[in-house]
Amino acid sequence: MTDRRAAGVVLILLTAYALNPATGSWARSVVASARQMYRHRNSLRDTRAQSLLGEPWRLIDEVRRSTPPDARILIPEGKGADPLSNRIWCSYYLHPRRLVRPSEITGDGRPVVDFVLVYRGHNLERLGVPADSIAGTESRLVDLRAP
Amino acid sequence: MNPGEAILFGLGAILIALTLLGVVGVPLTGWLAGSVTLAVAGAALTAGLRRASKHRLPKSSGLMASPWRGRLTPAEALLLLVIVLITGVAAWRAAFYPVSAMDAHAYDGRARWIVAERTLDLSIYNTPGLDGRSNLTYPPGYPLSLALVYWLGGTEGKVIDLVWLTALLLLLYDFVARRSDRLTGLLGVFLLIAAPEFWRHASLGLTNLAATAAIGGATLLATGRQSIWRPALLLGLATLLRIDSVVLALAVAIFLALRRRHARTLLMAAPALAVAIGWQLFLKASLGVASTSALRSSMLPDLKLLADATSAAFGAMSRQELYGWCFAVFGLGLVASVRRWRRLPEEVRTLILLVIIEFLALLVLYQQVDPAFGGGGGSYFANSLKRALFVLLPAAVAAGLLAFAARSADDPRP
Numbered sequence: 001m002t003d004r005r006a007a008g009v010v011l012i013l014l015t016a017y018a019l020n021p022a023t024g025s026w027a028r029s030v031v032a033s034a035r036q037m038y039r040h041r042n043s044l045r046d047t048r049a050q051s052l053l054g055e056p057w058r059l060i061d062e063v064r065r066s067t068p069p070d071a072r073i074l075i076p077e078g079k080g081a082d083p084l085s086n087r088i089w090c091s092y093y094l095h096p097r098r099l100v101r102p103s104e105i106t107g108d109g110r111p112v113v114d115f116v117l118v119y120r121g122h123n124l125e126r127l128g129v130p131a132d133s134i135a136g137t138e139s140r141l142v143d144l145r146a147p
Numbered sequence: 148m149n150p151g152e153a154i155l156f157g158l159g160a161i162l163i164a165l166t167l168l169g170v171v172g173v174p175l176t177g178w179l180a181g182s183v184t185l186a187v188a189g190a191a192l193t194a195g196l197r198r199a200s201k202h203r204l205p206k207s208s209g210l211m212a213s214p215w216r217g218r219l220t221p222a223e224a225l226l227l228l229v230i231v232l233i234t235g236v237a238a239w240r241a242a243f244y245p246v247s248a249m250d251a252h253a254y255d256g257r258a259r260w261i262v263a264e265r266t267l268d269l270s271i272y273n274t275p276g277l278d279g280r281s282n283l284t285y286p287p288g289y290p291l292s293l294a295l296v297y298w299l300g301g302t303e304g305k306v307i308d309l310v311w312l313t314a315l316l317l318l319l320y321d322f323v324a325r326r327s328d329r330l331t332g333l334l335g336v337f338l339l340i341a342a343p344e345f346w347r348h349a350s351l352g353l354t355n356l357a358a359t360a361a362i363g364g365a366t367l368l369a370t371g372r373q374s375i376w377r378p379a380l381l382l383g384l385a386t387l388l389r390i391d392s393v394v395l396a397l398a399v400a401i402f403l404a405l406r407r408r409h410a411r412t413l414l415m416a417a418p419a420l421a422v423a424i425g426w427q428l429f430l431k432a433s434l435g436v437a438s439t440s441a442l443r444s445s446m447l448p449d450l451k452l453l454a455d456a457t458s459a460a461f462g463a464m465s466r467q468e469l470y471g472w473c474f475a476v477f478g479l480g481l482v483a484s485v486r487r488w489r490r491l492p493e494e495v496r497t498l499i500l501l502v503i504i505e506f507l508a509l510l511v512l513y514q515q516v517d518p519a520f521g522g523g524g525g526s527y528f529a530n531s532l533k534r535a536l537f538v539l540l541p542a543a544v545a546a547g548l549l550a551f552a553a554r555s556a557d558d559p560r561p
Contacts (some may be wrong), residue, residue: 006330013334014229021229025343026343034236036245044388045245045302052247083249088283092252093258 008073151317214324258293288387305352342471361385363541383418455527480547
């Protein structure tokens, strides 16, 4: 194959890759990703995390700022509570705080927790809110130490 | 040894040295990691690059003497430019964004713990319910490679994925180009880096990409008859990255020993077995758990998973949003070579068969993994098998392209 013909074949291949629905959508996402990073090139690491992780990051950030390192925190559990239901994920940001799942609390209420992380309605029942009034969108940190 | 292989062996040697030092209780500090890195990587890179530049092959081998020299043609330059741009954006993403993938927090978190606590001892993690199924209890190869970045002053450990990726791309290029031409070698590299989900993994901080470099490299090297130890060491490295690689190591060693009627080839699985057994003993001693707890008791074969996985990887509508055109090229190469199977070079035939053997080994393995941990039968897309198949991509691309290259060499046009 001549050099010119080889270059033509490569151009056709790249064009076909870009026009193919699956690979083309990826190719556009590569360009979009580069543009996005360039636009936010001066932003702080926390801002980048917020743009990637959204609401879970806002809550984790609030927990980090509002709780002491020895705090015991009830994290949510069950369907729809990802990623805050993942203890490893939470530990990554909240170490050395002690993270407790609702299923680990026994009948006598142990281990006792200092904070409850409410996420999309999960854990509201732990605060005495009746199940039928649980708002599926509510997310906040509740301090149980306050009188 | 080509530059990609030199990087893989260099990085592998650093990780093995740090693992051994950590297991015997030597505090893992930045100074220690820096010294090991300088000593091992420096020696490996120098030796590898010197050999690559001086390497001369006899003409009778049928391999190109060096695909690293000479002026680029316009087609090669265009393809190389696209490859560099795609890889560059992946590198930028890895350095720009913090860890976001769910499982990646286990590896990056562990890397940060290792750097802070200077030990591989898992009992310090104070994570209730930590057992052999958790990715915190995987062998320490990948977290140590992330920790290397922190020890050397980096802020995002996952940029190490670019080292794994670069090594793999160089190795793939060298392997394909030597057996065909430089443009085909670059085409192979493009097809691999342009596999959408594989490219995304270059900035996620997960084990799949590093394991793909080690297993992909081992598979390519295992096709030749030069030495069983080079692929064996890479399979050992792969097991240090992901414990399930030991199954692939066994499958490759047994298959090649049978194919070559050469019992010594079974030793190819020895380093992987040594790593797997050694790590299980360490887990038992430090935590009292074993990785086998991730397996379920049922051993019934699931034909639906087999059908779904085969269709997703090799079917006419293969999942291009996951694997790009890699498996499609393999499938077309396979179809093109069926009628002239015996006229294909032995290496290409072995490579094609290895892809199939590894695919089946992964299928059997992931069927035995507990569904709660991404395994089991049923839905292919809920199964971690879809990402585990990444390890086949380099060999699949090389096999497909070389099958075509052999065909065009057989059938020269006037």
